Each structure stands twice: as C-alpha cells, then as structure tokens.
Amino acid sequence: MQAIFFDLDGTLLDLDINEFFPRYLKKLSQNLADLMEPEKFVDHLLFSTKAMLENTNPEKTNKEVFMETFFAPEGLEVEEFYPRFEKFYQNDFPLLNTGYGPVPGAHEALEVAMKKGFDIVLATNPLFPREAVLERMRWAKIDDFPFALISTYEHMHFCKPNPQYFGEILNRLDLSPEKTLMVGNDPLEDLIAGKLGIKTFLAEDYIVERKEQLPADYTGKLQDVVSIIENY
Ligand SMILES: [Mg+2]
Structure with a gap:
C-alpha cells in the first residue's frame, strides 16, 4: 500500500451533511443579505455548486467554475462579494460547529497509516474553500496530521462522484490505484x-x-x- 484517502464529513468527522448544509446555507445567505436577497442567494449558490459538480473541463479549477457561474451571469462585483465570502469563512463558519467531533477510530486510522509510511490524503469533495476544510478538520481534531494533499476547490478540477476526481489525486501524488485505499461513508461518491x-x-x-x-x-x-491498514 502507498496511500490512504479519507473522506471528511461523516467519515472522520461526525457531521451529517443533511443536517449541516441547510444551516450553512442559511448562515451564509443571511450574512450576505445586504448584498443579495437570501432566497435568491441560496438558489444562485446551488446553481454554481451544480456547475462545479458537473465540471469536466480539466483546464478549470472548481473555484474558476464557481467564479464564472456565480458572478458573471448576475453582473455581480467580485471585489464586493469575494472579501465578504472570505470573512464569512474566517469569522462565521466556525460558529456552525454545534459540538461536532471525530468519529471513533479517526485518529487511530491516520496514526497507523502514518506509522506504516503511507501517504494520507484528505479526499473531501472539493466544493469548499481551503479555510472551510481546515476548520472542519479542526472540529475532527485531525488538523495536525501531515496530509500529502487536502482537496479543496482552489486546486482541484473535478468533484466526486466523477472518477476523474480520484484520478487527479493519483496523478499528482504519483500513486498506483491498486496500492491506494479510499475510506468513505458514501456508497456512490466514495x-x-x-x-x-x-x-x-x-x-x-x-x-x-x-x-x-x-x-x-x-x-x-x-x-x-x-x-486493515495495520495489516497492509
Ligand atoms: Mg462523507
């Protein structure tokens, strides 16, 4: 074995995305209510999220797809909106933590993978900025581990469940698929x-x-x- 890929939400972190996502959308849309009516904002964000999920252009990062589909069609000012997004992830996103923590075994699994000399990868769906991923890693108490790659929307070009998402990580780290294990809680996406x-x-x-x-x-x-990791 060369590497172990770990999903984050519902795998290492005890976060139910169906409970979390609506609260996140509500908080973000209310935070930016002075710039856009919250209901419209949510529709618009979901539209851009779908565009990222469907992106198959290897030349475009998910962030680039987001920027193109979120701002341009509405004639929105990137300079006005984007710093507010960044501020939200720094100041308000952490407040969405209602007491999440690591799933039992999270720390041990990473620890044993490290001990065996395998690369560890945080293979969370790259729809979020790095700041939002690092924050959720803190909730799971795994932010101290030396991940070889953390998948975020700034540098990834595909999303799960597109197999090219995993292909991109294998290529970047020069890994053989048969020497890699993906650990996740989603029977389709992972x-x-x-x-x-x-x-x-x-x-x-x-x-x-x-x-x-x-x-x-x-x-x-x-x-x-x-x-399983121990015995590889
Ligand atoms: Mg998950």
Whole structure:
C-alpha cells in the first residue's frame, strides 16, 4: 500500500451533511443579505455548486467554475462579494460547529497509516474553500496530521462522484490505484474510486443513504479500518 484517502464529513468527522448544509446555507445567505436577497442567494449558490459538480473541463479549477457561474451571469462585483465570502469563512463558519467531533477510530486510522509510511490524503469533495476544510478538520481534531494533499476547490478540477476526481489525486501524488485505499461513508461518491482500481472501505457509522450502492472491498465501522491498514 502507498496511500490512504479519507473522506471528511461523516467519515472522520461526525457531521451529517443533511443536517449541516441547510444551516450553512442559511448562515451564509443571511450574512450576505445586504448584498443579495437570501432566497435568491441560496438558489444562485446551488446553481454554481451544480456547475462545479458537473465540471469536466480539466483546464478549470472548481473555484474558476464557481467564479464564472456565480458572478458573471448576475453582473455581480467580485471585489464586493469575494472579501465578504472570505470573512464569512474566517469569522462565521466556525460558529456552525454545534459540538461536532471525530468519529471513533479517526485518529487511530491516520496514526497507523502514518506509522506504516503511507501517504494520507484528505479526499473531501472539493466544493469548499481551503479555510472551510481546515476548520472542519479542526472540529475532527485531525488538523495536525501531515496530509500529502487536502482537496479543496482552489486546486482541484473535478468533484466526486466523477472518477476523474480520484484520478487527479493519483496523478499528482504519483500513486498506483491498486496500492491506494479510499475510506468513505458514501456508497456512490466514495466507492466510485473502485472504478479506477482503488481499494475501498465503506465506513458505516454515518453512512449516506443511496439508491445506487457500488461494491466495496471492505465494510464496517471506521474503527475497523485501523486493523486493515495495520495489516497492509
Ligand atoms: Mg462523507
């Protein structure tokens, strides 16, 4: 084994995205209410999020897609909006933490992967700015680990469940798929890594309900992945 990829939300962090995302949208839209009517803002943000999810242009980062679809069509001033986004992630995003913490096994899994000399990758869907990912890593108490790559919207060109998302990480770190394990709680977005030959572990603690369930090499509580990594 060369590397272990870890999803964040619902895998290492005990955050249910369906509970979190509406609160996040509400707080962000209210924060920027003086610039745009909150309901309109939410529609608009979801439109740009969809554009990032559907981006297949390897020349464009997700942030570039966001900037193009969020600002240009509405004739919005980037200079007016963007600093406010940045301020939101610095000052207000941390307040969305209602007591989240690490899923049992998170620390041990990273620790044992490091001990074995494997690269560790934070393979969270790159829809967020780096600041918002680092903050959630602090909630999970994993911000001290030396990740080889943290996937954020500034530098990634694809999103899950596009297999090219995983391909991009493999290329950047020069990894073989069959020597890589993806650990995640989403039977579609995380297990799609298997299409490239990456080994997969479905973490069931906060499993995402999906109609479509892709095959996993391993399934269990996050805690169970510790001995799997140990024995690689
Ligand atoms: Mg997840």
